[in-house]
Amino acid sequence: MYRKDYSARKYVIIAGFALVAVVLLVRLFYLQVYTNQYKLSARDIALRRVIEFPARGRIYDRHHNLLVYNDAVYDLMVIPRQVKRMDTLKFCRLLQIDKAFFIKMLAKAKHYSYYKPSVFLKQLSKKDKGPIEEVMYEFPGFYFQTRTLRRYPYPIAAQVLGSVGEVNQRDLKRDSYYRSGDYIGKSG
Known part of the structure; x- marks a missing residue:
C-alpha cells in the first residue's frame, strides 16, 4: 500500500503559525511602545x-460704591x-451661529x-x-466650563485697581503654563 509523507505539510503549518505569532508580536510591540493613541484614549x-x-x-470705594466685581x-x-x-x-440654531462658523471653529479645535x-x-x-444646556446630551464632545470675569462699571483707576486680559501669542510663547483663552493681569 502507498503511504503519503506529511512531514512537508507539517513544516508549512508550523511556519504559518510562527509567522502569525511574529506578526501579532510585532503589532503588539508597535501598539505598546510606539503609539500612544490608546493610552490617551x-x-x-x-x-x-x-x-x-x-x-x-x-x-x-470709601462711599461703598462698587468699583470692581466678578461676573459668571x-x-x-x-x-x-x-x-x-x-x-x-x-x-447652530440653538447657539445662533451659522454653519460656516461651526465648521471653522471645529477645524480650529482639531488643528490645536x-x-x-x-x-x-x-x-x-x-x-x-440655557437653551442648549437642556439638550447637551445630543452633542457629544461639547461641554460648558464656568469662569468669572472682572467687570469695571467705571472707566477709572485702572492703574490702582488693575486690569485683566486674555493671553496673547507672546504670553503663550513666554510661559508654557498658560493656555489659549486664559486671562491674566495686564496692569495694576
Missing part, C-alpha cells in the same frame, strides 16, 4: 481635567475626538489638538447657555 475616558478659575473679591460666564468647550454625528443645524479640549465659544451668558 483610556486616560481621556477615565479622567477629564477641569480647571477651576478662582473668584476674586469685590472692590468698593460660560465657555463652550469641545474635544474634537469625541464629536460624533449630530444635528449641526440644531446646534484632536484629543485636548479647546474653547469653541467664549463668554456665553446664562441666557445664551
